[in-house]
Amino acid sequence: MxxxxxxxxxxxxxxxxxxxxxxxxxxxxxxxxxxxxxxxxxxxxxxxxxxxxxxxxxxxxxxxxxxxxxxxxxxxxxxxxxxxxxxxxxxxxxxxxxxxxxxxxxxxxxxxxxxxxxxxxxxxxxxxxxxxxxxxxDDKKPEEMTIEIEALIRNVKEQLDKAVSLGKTVLPDVMVVIENLDEPGRLADLITSNLGLKTEQAQEILEIEHPVDRLKRVSDLLNHEIELLIVQQRIQSEARGEIDKTQREYFLREQLKAIQKELGDIDERSEEINEFRNKIEEAKMPEKVFREAEKQLSRLGKMHPDSAEAATVRTYLDWLVEIPWSKSTKDNLNIK
Structure with a gap:
């Protein structure tokens, strides 16, 4: 042994x-x-x-x-x-x-x-x-390094740099090796093995025998990867913007509450809102009317209490809660 x-x-x-x-x-x-x-x-x-x-x-x-x-x-x-x-x-x-x-x-x-x-x-x-x-x-090396091949190699390296700048993870040591490679076949293989491609795509590249054709296919895949990363980055940016907007609105509301408290009108406003909310719940409105009343009450809470619009909403809510939604009377059809 x-x-x-x-x-x-x-x-x-x-x-x-x-x-x-x-x-x-x-x-x-x-x-x-x-x-x-x-x-x-x-x-x-x-x-x-x-x-x-x-x-x-x-x-x-x-x-x-x-x-x-x-x-x-x-x-x-x-x-x-x-x-x-x-x-x-x-x-x-x-x-x-x-x-x-x-x-x-x-x-x-x-x-x-x-x-x-x-x-x-x-x-x-x-x-x-x-x-x-x-x-x-064995890779069939090109008979000569033409301008087209040099341009392809440079383009692929620039594509990879762009993908990395957009968030694609490639180890720094690998990037150094890639930067110093001038053989189309080895460059294509090394990039492919570090892109995290699907198995079918990687196998497709492995089976391309001509090194220049292989590098061209890698260039196509890098273009697709860059497009995906750009869309992904935009989605993340939009999502981050929505979160920032929500946080900003919350911060402004808190500031508004602090200002109202300082002015001494927050207690009156809160009392008014709570009073309307209780009346809405007690009125036993139909579901559609209830949702509309809640919506208008939410609007009222964000308005300046002395604005004309606030007065209109207040009148509308008064009218809604005064309607006898859940009350009924017995009809007397006797005409004698």
Whole structure:
């Protein structure tokens, strides 16, 4: 047991040295498959994954016992508990397992780094885990850095800056890396992996082989994201404005009450309002009339007591409460 642990550690160190030195890791034509549910892994991404399915744990064990390489493939449907070969996309990312930790609940936590995209040619379902024959997909670099490509790269970077200024969360360290990237493919992959896109959108970008076409699609998605952020910001601003308006009205009413109290007329006003309110309740008006009376009473409470409009409302309320809404007399139809 100790011997195996030591062997894994040596392989891990060797892989780390290759990655840190920028060397190409030799990727075999056959790898174990790790289906992932709600994320698309891109090359150069480093992320933790929690694995609980037995078939997936077996695939991890197989990878750890050899070269630590595994094919990370996203499921077509997140809710599929036991995916078959038809439930998996045909393009994924080869990753190296950098760390592995067994959890008390039986799950496994791994830290993986994406290395390269790969297409599945054939899946072997025999045994206790899926294996795939793969074809490595390398980015086809443009023959020359044309003005159009340079303009596209600059435009995408500016779009991302605008999205961040509107509230999109991207880590500062990632922004520094993006600012210094001039490869269309890597730039597209790095931005996509940090935008929080839906799984379907991220998988669509992963499957675009030409790096410039991929970056153009990222530009389209960034435009859409900016539009969403602008609308979201406007909605939040309007909501904040309504709250500020309500708070301002409350503050002004409190000031008005303080002024009225200072002038000595608040007690009379309160007494008048309460008297009308009691009369309205005692009148037992129909529902529609009751709502109108409450509305006019609320208006009266906000008016200056000596204004002409206040006098009109006062007269109207007097008339409403004097009508015998709930009183009736017995008709005498005897004409003799």
């Amino acid at each position: 100790k011997k195996n642990k030591k062997k894994s550690k040596e392989i891990k160190t060797e892989e780390h040295e290759q990655i840190e030195e920028g060397k190409d890791v030799e990727i075999p034509d056959r790898l174990p498959i790790l289906p992932v549910r709600d994320i698309v892994v891109f090359p150069y991404m480093i992320l933790p994954l929690f694995v609980g399915r037995d078939v997936s744990i077996k695939a991890i064990d197989k990878a750890l016992s050899s070269n630590r390489l595994i094919l990370l493939v996203t499921q077509k449907e997140m809710d599929t508990e036991n995916p078959t070969t038809n439930d998996l996309h045909r393009i994924g990312t080869v990753g190296v397992i950098m760390r592995m930790l067994k959890l008390p609940d039986g799950r496994v936590k791994i830290l993986v780094q994406g290395l390269s995209k790969a297409r599945i040619l054939k899946i072997d379902e025999s045994g206790d885990h899926f294996k795939a024959e793969i074809e490595k997909l």
